[in-house]
Amino acid sequence: MGKITFIAHDQTEHVVDFEAGASVMQVAVDNAIPGIDGDCGGECACGTCHIIVAKEWFNKTGAPGQDEEQMLSMTPERTETSRLGCQVRTTEAMDGITVRLPEFQM
Numbered sequence: 396m397g398k399i400t401f402i403a404h405d406q407t408e409h410v411v412d413f414e415a416g417a418s419v420m421q422v423a424v425d426n427a428i429p430g431i432d433g434d435c436g437g438e439c440a441c442g443t444c445h446i447i448v449a450k451e452w453f454n455k456t457g458a459p460g461q462d463e464e465q466m467l468s469m470t471p472e473r474t475e476t477s478r479l480g481c482q483v484r485t486t487e488a489m490d491g492i493t494v495r496l497p498e499f500q501m
């Protein structure tokens with residue numbers, strides 16, 4: 396069990412619990428976090444789960460795979476710590492992580 400803070404584009408913060416093993420996208424959708432859609436259900440095929448990981452947490456999220464990298468390359472608001480939430484599997488080490496959500500999903 397851990398906590399994720401989602402910060403919306405308008406700076407609204409939502410702090411929610413997660414069980415390790417769920418994806419960040421699934422945690423967001425399960426908690427009705429506005430600003431993250433997850434339209435493809437986590438298949439790395441829609442790009443509507445873009446998150447921007449706080450720099451200090453980025454190395455805890457692993458590295459994007461080839462499919463994720465391809466989707467991210469089409470994401471207009473991509474930053475150097477962008478990930479697709481469905482491709483980030485939560486772990487105990489991510490307790491306290493902060494992620495921002497872009498203004499628009501693809």
Ligand code: FES
Nearest residue numbers: 433435437442481
């Ligand atoms: S939910 Fe579709 S790419 Fe993540």
